[in-house]
Amino acid sequence: MLDPYIPLVLMFALAFGFAVFSVAIAPLVGPRRYNKAKLDAYECGIEPSPPPVTGGGRMPVAYYLTAMMFILFDIEMVFLFPYAVSADSLGMWGVAAVVLFVVSFGLADIYLWRRGGLDWN
């Protein structure tokens, strides 16, 4: 009865194990050279935001654009994945639908590119 779920459970276990293993092994095998940046809170790889009241620091607008694009591509993948899984049964109709989807996504990307959204400066 539960046969179909066993691979799933195994998958979960593997993922969990890998995470624990990575975290656990790193301090054991890696070198320890701390600096200010390394001790700071981790926020997507750039300088962390200053506190809102005392700071007054702003994020570059371009950052938000890039982040937004990242999310958009993410979402695109999220939608493509289920299609990929059942591509066979959906047939040509599915291909047409997904092409339409990707093309309309592509339009936005083209617009972004042409209007300079990809240039950092």
Added chain:
Amino acid sequence: MTLLLALILVPLVGAVVVGLLRGTDRAAKLTALAFSLAELVIAAAAWGGYDPAGPRMQLTSSVEWIPAFGIELSFGVDGIALVMIAVIALLMPLVLGFSWGERLPRGRTHGGFFSLLLVEQALTVAVFAATDVFVFYVLFEIMLIPMYFLIGGYGGPRRRYAAVKFFLYSFLGGLIMLASALGAYAYAVEVTGQGTFDWATLTRVLGQAPTSVQVWIFLGFFLAFAIKAPLVPFHTWLPDATEQAPIGVVVIVVGVLDKVGTFGFLRYSLPLTPEASQLLAPLVLVLAVIGVLYGSLQAYGQTDLKRFLAYVSIAHFGFMALGIFAFSTQAMVGAASYMVNHSIATGMLVLVVGLIIARGGSTRIADYGGMSGVTPLLGGMLLVAGLSTLSLPGTNSFVSEFLVLIGSFPTRPVYTILATVGMILAAVYVLWLYQRVMQGPVSGDALVGAAKGPGATADPNTLSRPGGRHAVIGDLGPRELGVLAPLVVLVIGLGIYPEPMLDVITPSVEATMSEVGVTDPVAPQGGN
């Protein structure tokens, strides 16, 4: 096209033409007058063609408008509507003649003024002619708009306030009436399966409706008409409107517009909801008698000439409501003819008062005194108008008032006796006004000030040199005489020989009585 449609369309066309003649005021004025005279001729023809013994509605025409709701643009007149339309047609040239030289607020032209008056005329004619409840409502509301601009655009210093108050009162009343009309429609759908706003059909269907339904429908219509008529306590817009509106517009307001209210009682309230009308008649009668007494006392106490006119009208509308809701043929004929006679008598009074104000430049009664020494003709005119207003035998109003009182007495003795007190009060306030304005030595800031500057004393001989060209305060000129003369003729003519009008009105009143389903408690006295 029936004569009736012509009566509606001619002033409308006139209004457009006058409105387009922006360049020359004189041409605009003459055109407006020509159209109003043409209207008068058509009205006379319509009267001539009316057959009192004929069908209930005559000159009928009907065009489908909104078929989904059974709404038709249908028009027709019975005797009551016909005489009212005739009155409008008669008053309009006089009003135009009166306003010929009126000083208007800065930036306004006579062309615009007359154009709006003609639009108002077309709409009021159409209101009286409508035989579809929906169409009646539509016109009832639309006719507010030109009047709103007439008061607000051409009136006195507080004209904005008066115009908005006038509009909102009537608009609210109209909307409540719309609720009733929708209720009537919904009832018709329920009973007959077919919705309609046709007056005759609704009269038939609603006549059999249970009293509870009728009461609600009656109340909605009643509120609208009571505001319009106006009955105390829904009257407060009228004094403000008459005080601020130009005199010509006041004539239309009290002479024509307000009659839509009493006409509505006769045409809509009674036939549509006969049982509720009788059930709630005491309510109306109480308001009517209060109106008579309150209006008379207020008129007596007024210090402002134009507000005086408003309260005189309120008192008279009380009489009309009394006659209508007394439910006897005589009283109702009296009320219907009173609608005409009031327009003539009060219309004349308004015009005369307007001529007085034009001379003195003030609306305060205290600013006048002893005018008849200076302007004897004007004094005479005020006397004629006043005597008609107080219903002196031999004047037109007497016939109506007498019919109302004698017709109401058998059915409603108490109210009738109370209203009779109003007759006495009318004599008091009219003569008191005449005495203050016309009699005695020449006095009052307005008159004397106009002659010699403030604070001076005056000698009647220096104020007016009869026949002289240098009269400071002149007597009536030819144009003014021309405006008043037809009214004098009617006041006396209809006082002595009212039959032509009563003959037209009576069959329609009898039809209304039979629609209500009441018979006269006593046989009408013979010999008329």
Added chain:
Amino acid sequence: MGPVQAGAVVLAQQPVEPPPIEYAAIAPVLLMLTAACVGVIVEAFLPRHQRWSVQVGLSLLTLVVAGVALGAYARGAGTGLTTLAGTIAVDTPTLFLWGTLLALGFASILLIADRSVEQGGAFVAESDASSGSSGLGASSGLSASSGPARGATADSSAPSPTMTRATAGVSGMRTEVFPLAMFSLSGMMVFCAANDLLTMFIALEVLSLPLYLLCGLAKRRRLLSQEAAVKYFLLGAFASAFFLYGLALLYGYSGSVKLAAISEATAGSDRSDTLLFAGIGLLVVGLLFKASVGPFHAWTPDVYHGAPTAVTGFMAACTKVAAFGAILRVLQVALEASSWEWHYVLWTVAVLSMLIGVVLGLTQTDIKRMIAYSSIAHAGFLLVGAIALTDRGLSGTLFYLLAYGFTTVAVFGVISLVRTSEGEATHLSGWAGLAKRSPLVAAVFTFLLLALAGIPMTSGFMGKFYVFSAAVTDGMVPLVVIALVASAAAAFFYLRVIVLMYFNEPAADGPTVSVPGAFTTAAITLGVVVTLLLGVLPTLAWNWANVGGFVS
């Protein structure tokens, strides 16, 4: 249990039958969406000086073609059908609403496109965003970073704010407003045709997101405009969340997001009423928010006030149509069987909306805020028709939407004409004595205000008449009486403006009336003509609105 399992395993690879699609039926929506996408491409590739004309042409042409496609389809359409696996219902109300939206969209695009009233258009210029007058200016978009694509015109791309005013006519407006408006319109069309709640939600987002952006693009009074956009966005997000939550609960109740299935479920009685009540409540709150029905109106005055006037017109007219279209469909298709549960709640909401609109409208001193409160009152009147669950109620509400939409677009068109050197003179004091300076504009505006007040011989009156007569026939006499009294009270604040325009002396340094360009003139004329026509000869539109009910 069974099907769920099979799906989870992803083993059963039977070919899926694609659902049949009635392309003719949904052609207008497809056309609109395509045009919006093309609009994006235009933005990306055309040089700046060509964009405006191409975008305007594209938008207007598409609206016309979509209208023709709609007309061609409607001619032969029966009572209606559902397509795209039952997610879209193309029935007679849908066709009417689509027609209304396309026509209103056409008028709105005309207003948006105008560049002569405000030099260069009422929207931020291309180059304006980077040098915006406020810190928030940066939020308005992509051009914050100037790139190689703009190199060709780099010399004019970074002027100072003062220069912007002088050169506005040259640098032109942000032409993205056109694709945004087209996307929004497409969303609206789907919104009122959606036959299941999930489609409806997606459409809600498609129509809302471009609107949030459009609100923030005013060239003048940037802060006000951006504040409006943020407010609208935040509150709109809230409302979407409400809608979504209600959707989820209704799904939990009925096991389906399809309106028909929910209707079937409510007809039975063995399910949890809690889920149903909570679901209906939350869902309807989301819808009422979009329709700016009081007491869910709080955003309306601020947003109407802050947004560029042309966008306000678009929003006020089209969003109202779409939102009420959806409300009608949800109430009549999904929730009719449970009407006893929500009827008196919405009854109260309608009264509240009228009261809020009228009472607060009386105190306004800014004309755009006044019209905003008027729209809240009108939403109350519309709701009166919407909760009369009869054919007459449906067609009356549809007619009202058509009438109100055209009047509103024209009203905002006129508002955009009355200006000082600082921009539009929306404060009422500026309107004093307008009739002396510009009799025609004053007369037109008076007519439109009278229509909003519901004076006979205008479309506003006929709309009210249809809606109220349906309500009376459905037995809601007290509600109608309240509505009529509210109409009378509302007339006061319309009259106040008329008094100001006609009976007051103009102020010495008052605003002037711009000579409208061809586009604005066309939009206002269209609105006025329709307002008059529907008032005098309502039967044509009525017959169209009255042909049939919803299918599901």
